[in-house]
Amino acid sequence: MILVTGGSGLLGAHLLYDLLRKHPRVRASKRPHSSMDFVKKVFAYYSNDAQALFEKIEWVEMDLDDIFSIEEALKGIDRVYHCAAVVSFHKKQAYLMQQTNVLGTKNLVDACLHSAIAKLIHVSSIAALGRAEKQEMTTEETPWKDSDKTSLYSHSKKAGELEVWRGMAEGLNAVIVNPSVIIGPGDWSQGSPQLFSLVHNGLKYYSHGINGYVYVRDVSKAMIALMESDIKDERFIINGEDLSYLELFNMMAKSLNKPYPSKEIKPWMAEIAWRALKAKSWFTQKAPSITKATARTFLQTYSYSSQKLLSKIDFQYTSMQQAIYLSAQEFLKDKSSISKK
Structure with a gap:
């Protein structure tokens, strides 16, 4: 078992x-x-x-x-x-x-x-x-x-x-x-699924940082x-796939039929943001949505090879464009069902 x-x-x-x-x-x-x-x-x-x-x-x-x-x-x-x-x-x-x-x-x-x-x-x-x-x-x-x-x-x-x-x-x-x-698709209020909520709510900022x-x-x-x-x-x-945050957010925006992010976040802006949110958390007693670690990750370039896995098992990845589209459809269904209640 x-x-x-x-x-x-x-x-x-x-x-x-x-x-x-x-x-x-x-x-x-x-x-x-x-x-x-x-x-x-x-x-x-x-x-x-x-x-x-x-x-x-x-x-x-x-x-x-x-x-x-x-x-x-x-x-x-x-x-x-x-x-x-x-x-x-x-x-x-x-x-x-x-x-x-x-x-x-x-x-x-x-x-x-x-x-x-x-x-x-x-x-x-x-x-x-x-x-x-x-x-x-x-x-x-x-x-x-x-x-x-x-x-x-x-x-x-x-x-x-x-x-x-x-x-x-x-x-x-x-x-x-x-x-x-x-x-x-998952809990749209936390973790990576929360990105769909941010884009749906009109996320304006992006970076050219890259992640897997x-x-x-x-x-x-x-x-x-x-x-x-x-x-x-x-x-x-x-x-x-490795994608820039701009590519990721654009794919999400397209799938959600929302405007693409249009303002590039600069390093100094990210540094101000995490410090301001940390200060705010002292008063609200709520964890900040952006931390020093996440702000800096947003600006870094990371690329990952999955060749070892592909060489050992018979496996094919779903394209991120398709993965984002499928997830976005579930997000929209959830939003629709909530609004009807």
Whole structure:
């Protein structure tokens, strides 16, 4: 049987949907009091039988801080997809990222070793990769170089990877995946889906910074293919395309039938923005929408090679234009259904 951790997140929910199309039952972990409405919503994007599919999930409460609850969740399990993580660029979340992304992964790896799990697919991030020199593409072999620009999130995902590599050295059959920025329909108020909301609301600014992007369904399908293969003790970048922020926002604006962003954000503007929003957060007690890390990422150029993955499995990426169009259609449907209520 299969266990998916982080099943209520963007990637986890899509992975559950794809797995349930092939397997009669799948177990998924959740935190106490977690709402399952988001998972049902994701299923409804792709199926008229969303409720029937949802009922095939065996939900278990699991705390990554508690190895005993992990071992309980692993009973009868032979394959694990570890999607659970805290994604944040806020310093206030540093402790939580350390607990979940590092110590939680350590506990899961130890429990998998103890329970003789057949295979683990661990979801890391491009944030855990080294940074290539200018004009070069980042690969799985690009050396890690720490600097004052390295985010706390990057540190936590890198440290989490090291726990998985340690598990491999101790006999765990595992594969690490490093997805780029995941694009797909989901909670339009946070994470990458929030970009659709920003563009729909009239986002005016863009940059010529470049980053990697991948369709959520592609990440899910690549993970399943890697799980079903004999591949082990390796890691793979999962990146559909490198796009500038201008290209990304223009694609979103076109799909949403909204004006294209027209004002280029300059480095000095980004520096003022994150400082102003940080000052504002002191009064509102709400996390700023732009941090020092995200502001600087917005201006950087990062390029990622996915050739290793394509050389090992039979796989084809969805174009980002198509991925954005499909996601935008779900966004518009959600907006329409809300306005009718």
